[in-house]
Amino acid sequence: GAGVSQSPSNKVTEKGKDVELRCDPISGHTALYWYRQSLGQGLEFLIYFQGNSAPDKSGLPSDRFSAERTGGSVSTLTIQRTQQEDSAVYLCASSPQTGDTQYFGPGTRLTVL
Amino acid sequence: AQSVTQPDIHITVSEGASLELRCNYSYGATPYLFWYVQSPGQGLQLLLKYFSGDTLVQGIKGFEAEFKRSQSSFNLRKPSVHWSDAAEYFCAVGAVGNKLVFGAGTILRVKS
Numbered sequence: 691g692a693g694v695s696q697s698p699s700n701k702v703t704e705k706g707k708d709v710e711l712r713c714d715p716i717s718g719h720t721a722l723y724w725y726r727q728s729l730g731q732g733l734e735f736l737i738y739f740q741g742n743s744a745p746d747k748s749g750l751p752s753d754r755f756s757a758e759r760t761g762g763s764v765s766t767l768t769i770q771r772t773q774q775e776d777s778a779v780y781l782c783a784s785s786p787q788t789g790d791t792q793y794f795g796p797g798t799r800l801t802v803l
Numbered sequence: 804a805q806s807v808t809q810p811d812i813h814i815t816v817s818e819g820a821s822l823e824l825r826c827n828y829s830y831g832a833t834p835y836l837f838w839y840v841q842s843p844g845q846g847l848q849l850l851l852k853y854f855s856g857d858t859l860v861q862g863i864k865g866f867e868a869e870f871k872r873s874q875s876s877f878n879l880r881k882p883s884v885h886w887s888d889a890a891e892y893f894c895a896v897g898a899v900g901n902k903l904v905f906g907a908g909t910i911l912r913v914k915s
Contacts, residue, residue, distance in 0.1 A: 694846075723902060733893065733905035746900050781846060788901045789835070794847040 692716065694795035696782050702801045703772055711767045711798045715784030722765050723785075723792060724757060728778035736780075739765065740788050772802045805830050805898045809906035816884050817914050824879040824909050826894030835897030836877040838868055841908075842890045850892075853877065864888070889913045 695714045703709050715722050724736040735749040739759045750756070754772075759765040769776055779799050783792035806829045816822050828834055835854055839847040851862025858870040868879045877894060891910050895903040 721901070725903075732907050733895075733903075735902040735904070738900055738902050740900070746902065749902070783847075785901070789897070790901070791837070791849055791852055792901070792903060793849070794839070796846040 694782055694784055694793055696780075696795040696798050698798060699796065700799045700801075702803065704803050705774060706771055708768065708770045709772055709800065711769075711780050711800070713765045713767070713782030713784075713795060715763065715765070715782070716793060717763075718786065719784035719793075720762065720787050721785045721790070721792075722759055723783040724765070724767050725781045725783065726778045727781055727797070731778075733781075736767070769800075772800075774802050776800060777802045805834075805896050805904045807894050807896050807904055807906035809892075809894055809909050811909045812907070813910045813912065815912040815914060818886050819883050822879075822881045822884045822888070822911070824892050824894075824911070826877045826879065826906060827875050828877065828894070828896045829875065830896050830898070835901065836868075836870060837895040837897070837903065838862065838866070838877075838879050839893045839895060840890045841893065847893065850879070884911075884913055886913045886915060 697712045720741045722739045727733045737757045738746040754770045757767045779797040781797045783794045785792045808827045837852045838850040850866050851860050853870045861867050866881050891908045893908045894906040
């Protein structure tokens with residue numbers, strides 16, 4: 691079946707602009723995660739959604755970062771007023787429920803000039 | 804706080820040789836443990852996982868890992884490496900809410 695998909699695959703933006711990154715999880719998966727992979731910091735957890743519960747935002751690095759998940763499916767990660775240090779690969783993962791294996795998408799490579 | 808240590812940043816092995824990638828974790832309860840592999844420009848692919856039960860787990864592509872609670876380790880092994888195994892390997896521990904904490908990764912190079 692279809693895996694986790696992310697769009698765009700690459701995004702180049704100018705410092706100060708807002709960007710939106712999209713994640714389509716595997717159908718039926720109730721848990722959705724965002725991670726960031728950067729050279730300096732490795733793989734870091736950002737935010738986690740489980741069903742209709744309030745999201746765990748404990749990994750978001752600043753208030754410029756936000757995410758939403760509509761209808762328990764598609765998720766959008768928004769970065770406002772992008773900075774050069776936001777340049778990274780943003781990975782989305784989904785799992786059938788909390789505690790299950792996470793399946794990762796191919797990522798979105800964000801470059802902030 | 805949960806943490807994962809992969810002490811080897813790079814490892815080079817000859818094709819056909821055996822492989823062991825080290826992983827040590829810090830976690831307050833029985834951990835969920837994972838190994839993922841990432842090829843250049845690709846996402847993370849699950850190799851294997853440990854949740855409970857048999858401490859020797861088998862994964863895809865001929866990989867296996869052994870959970871040793873006394874050593875807080877979850878080392879990845881393969882008896883005979885193929886050139887296509889060259890990639891970056893990440894060990895991860897499942898934390899609260901199952902958000903994953905990853906190690907820094909080990910880059911595997913395979914020489915012919």
